[in-house]
Amino acid sequence: MDDELLLRYSRQILLPEVDINGQNKLARSHVVIMGLGGLGSPIAMYLAAAGVGQITLVDHDVVELSNLQRQIIHSTEDLGRKKVKSAGNQIHSLNPNTKVNLVNEKLDESGFDSLFPNVDAIVDATDNFESRFQINHFSVKHSIPLISGAAIRFEGQVSVFQAIKGVSPCYRCLYSDGINIIENCVDTGVISPLLGIIGSIQALEVLKILMGIGEALDGRLLLLDALTMEWQTMKFQKDPKCPECG
Numbered sequence: 001m002d003d004e005l006l007l008r009y010s011r012q013i014l015l016p017e018v019d020i021n022g023q024n025k026l027a028r029s030h031v032v033i034m035g036l037g038g039l040g041s042p043i044a045m046y047l048a049a050a051g052v053g054q055i056t057l058v059d060h061d062v063v064e065l066s067n068l069q070r071q072i073i074h075s076t077e078d079l080g081r082k083k084v085k086s087a088g089n090q091i092h093s094l095n096p097n098t099k100v101n102l103v104n105e106k107l108d109e110s111g112f113d114s115l116f117p118n119v120d121a122i123v124d125a126t127d128n129f130e131s132r133f134q135i136n137h138f139s140v141k142h143s144i145p146l147i148s149g150a151a152i153r154f155e156g157q158v159s160v161f162q163a164i165k166g167v168s169p170c171y172r173c174l175y176s177d178g179i180n181i182i183e184n185c186v187d188t189g190v191i192s193p194l195l196g197i198i199g200s201i202q203a204l205e206v207l208k209i210l211m212g213i214g215e216a217l218d219g220r221l222l223l224l225d226a227l228t229m230e231w232q233t234m235k236f237q238k239d240p241k242c243p244e245c246g
């Protein structure tokens with residue numbers, strides 16, 4: 001690592017849990033972010049700023065005016081641009097050391113299968129259950145840790161799924177018939193900074209997993225009620241009858 005990189009990441013390298021070793025692990029890591037909306041915005045920016053070496057951005061939407069209230073990686077001048085392009089530009093100006101791959105399409109089975117073999121972590125920042133179950137399926141299939149977050153109204157939640165370990169539950173263990181538990185986020189209101197809070201926690205969990213430090217949030221669902229600012233942690237188990245990982 002040259003002097004410029006040492007200076008760029010100095011406040012992180014100062015942490016004994018990180019040190020040069022951890023920073024080098026981040027530089028060698030590849031993270032896929034599914035969705036460049038309200039959650040994907042802070043996730044992508046923090047992962048790039050922190051020094052993750054390679055980030056693949058997956059989103060097939062363009063930037064719309066109603067996105068800008070919360071999707072802070074995009075600017076007014078990006079209106080009408082592809083979200084992956086807009087986000088890629090922002091990441092490059094934040095940290096040119098991060099290699100960015102852009103995937104501007106809705107991935108099908110072969111798309112996921114060709115993308116995933118060389119990935120260290122996948123972040124679910126999508127806003128609907130169809131995508132969430134699909135991402136979980138490929139995370140289990142390819143043994144990649146999944147860092148999942150959701151935010152609607154004033155309510156947020158985060159969890160980590162490392163079903164690869166055999167003992168940890170997957171997303172489907174938690175939401176076997178989940179469609180009824182939480183509504184899709186697409187047409188529901190959401191307060192702007194909530195996306196920053198939940199997305200930042202997802203980014204932090206990714207960094208911990210990449211460096212192998214601390215305890216990941218797997219088997220635990222962290223819930224926030226932002227109106228009362230009450231946090232809850234709900235523990236859950238692997239479902240032996242889970243159609244995905246059981």
Ligand SMILES: [Zn+2]
Nearest residue numbers: 170173242245
């Ligand atoms: Zn499962």
